[in-house]
Amino acid sequence: MEVGQLQRKFVDYTASLFCEGFLDEQFTQLQQLQDESNPDFVVEVVSLFFEDTEKLLNDLTRALDQQSVDFKKVDAHVHQLKGSSSSIGAQRVRNACIAFRNFCEEQNTDACSKCLLQVKQEYSLVKNKLDTLFRLEQQIVEAGGAVPMVG
Amino acid sequence: MARRVSCGSEELHVLAVDDSNVDRKVIERLLRISSCKVTAVESGSRALQYLGLDGEKNSVGFDGLKVNLIMTDYSMPGMTGYELLKKIKQKSSALREIPVVIMSSEKVLARIDRCLEEGAEEFLMKPVKLSDVKRLKSFILRGEADVHGEKQTQKRKLEEDPWSASPPLSSSTSSLSGNLSPSPPPSPSSTLQPLSKRTRL
Numbered sequence: 514m515e516v517g518q519l520q521r522k523f524v525d526y527t528a529s530l531f532c533e534g535f536l537d538e539q540f541t542q543l544q545q546l547q548d549e550s551n552p553d554f555v556v557e558v559v560s561l562f563f564e565d566t567e568k569l570l571n572d573l574t575r576a577l578d579q580q581s582v583d584f585k586k587v588d589a590h591v592h593q594l595k596g597s598s599s600s601i602g603a604q605r606v607r608n609a610c611i612a613f614r615n616f617c618e619e620q621n622t623d624a625c626s627k628c629l630l631q632v633k634q635e636y637s638l639v640k641n642k643l644d645t646l647f648r649l650e651q652q653i654v655e656a657g658g659a660v661p662m663v664g
Numbered sequence: 665m666a667r668r669v670s671c672g673s674e675e676l677h678v679l680a681v682d683d684s685n686v687d688r689k690v691i692e693r694l695l696r697i698s699s700c701k702v703t704a705v706e707s708g709s710r711a712l713q714y715l716g717l718d719g720e721k722n723s724v725g726f727d728g729l730k731v732n733l734i735m736t737d738y739s740m741p742g743m744t745g746y747e748l749l750k751k752i753k754q755k756s757s758a759l760r761e762i763p764v765v766i767m768s769s770e771k772v773l774a775r776i777d778r779c780l781e782e783g784a785e786e787f788l789m790k791p792v793k794l795s796d797v798k799r800l801k802s803f804i805l806r807g808e809a810d811v812h813g814e815k816q817t818q819k820r821k822l823e824e825d826p827w828s829a830s831p832p833l834s835s836s837t838s839s840l841s842g843n844l845s846p847s848p849p850p851s852p853s854s855t856l857q858p859l860s861k862r863t864r865l
Contacts, residue, residue: 546693546694558686558690597686599769600686600687601686
């Protein structure tokens with residue numbers, strides 16, 4: 514695929530991620546912080562997010578698996594995840610965390626487990642989307658083009 | 665205690681405190697892009713260590729760089745941003761003149777009031793934006809100039825305290841961003857407070 518096509522694909526794909534609510538304005542803010550001196554900023558931040566989230570999801574799974582669930586601990590983990598997803602603009606993950614926290618407050622184990630599933634799903638979705646997006650960027654750069662600024 | 669500020673230098677050194685890897689990276693970038701020097705640490709205790717307030721030798725930051733601003737997350741395990749703020753603003757603290765800004769993802773009015781009450785310059789909602797940092801930077805730089813006696817009477821958004829006899833030890837204004845809970849302007853009598861307990865509105 515030649516550069517122009519790749520760039521159009523990139524623009525359309527990015528737009529769809531915003532349209533479908535996977536990403537919000539905060540992601541655009543991050544893109545604006547990237548420049549020639551920091552060309553991998555967004556990838557680096559998102560990678561940190563992936564690392565942190567995977568650990569948090571493991572911690573959450575373990576915490577909800579306990580005989581006696583420590584809801585304060587669960588809530589603390591979800592709060593962290595809500596924060597980091599918000600910081601990178603992963604809107605649907607963040608929204609899933611908000612719902613999750615409400616059930617933590619109610620100390621409802623079943624509902625929390627369902628929420629955890631939901632959060633895992635949303636995370637998996639956005640991770641795939643972002644991986645695809647970054648791959649597209651890489652292809653454009655490799656084809657000698659510039660990555661268009663979207664949003 | 666002289667405050668070592670080079671008036672000509674526009675480069676602020678900011679100490680950022682946040683337990684989140686993601687947020688630390690973002691705030692670091694926001695500050696660097698705004699031409700600030702940054703030291704990012706992951707906890708309140710690390711911050712106190714860096715500032716030399718942890719009971720060890722009283723120093724200005726072990727790498728010798730004076731800190732012009734502290735930006736700290738509110739919710740952190742161990743020591744919260746609020747607890748860190750209190751430690752820094754203690755009467756006995758050598759570093760109580762350093763402006764402290766609290767960042768939080770939760771807009772809890774009682775929390776905001778408590779922080780401002782304790783001497784925080786501002787309470788920023790997360791995620792922090794570039795415009796927040798730019799605004800903060802220019803506000804701090806104006807404040808720094810004041811410490812050297814060059815009163816900037818026109819540029820302040822809030823009224824100067826007409827009752828203070830001496831130049832303010834630290835910038836007493838905080839920009840009224842949309843993040844603060846609305847409150848009535850201070851009546852003249854409320855400004856007659858000891859400087860250390862001045863309510864920042």
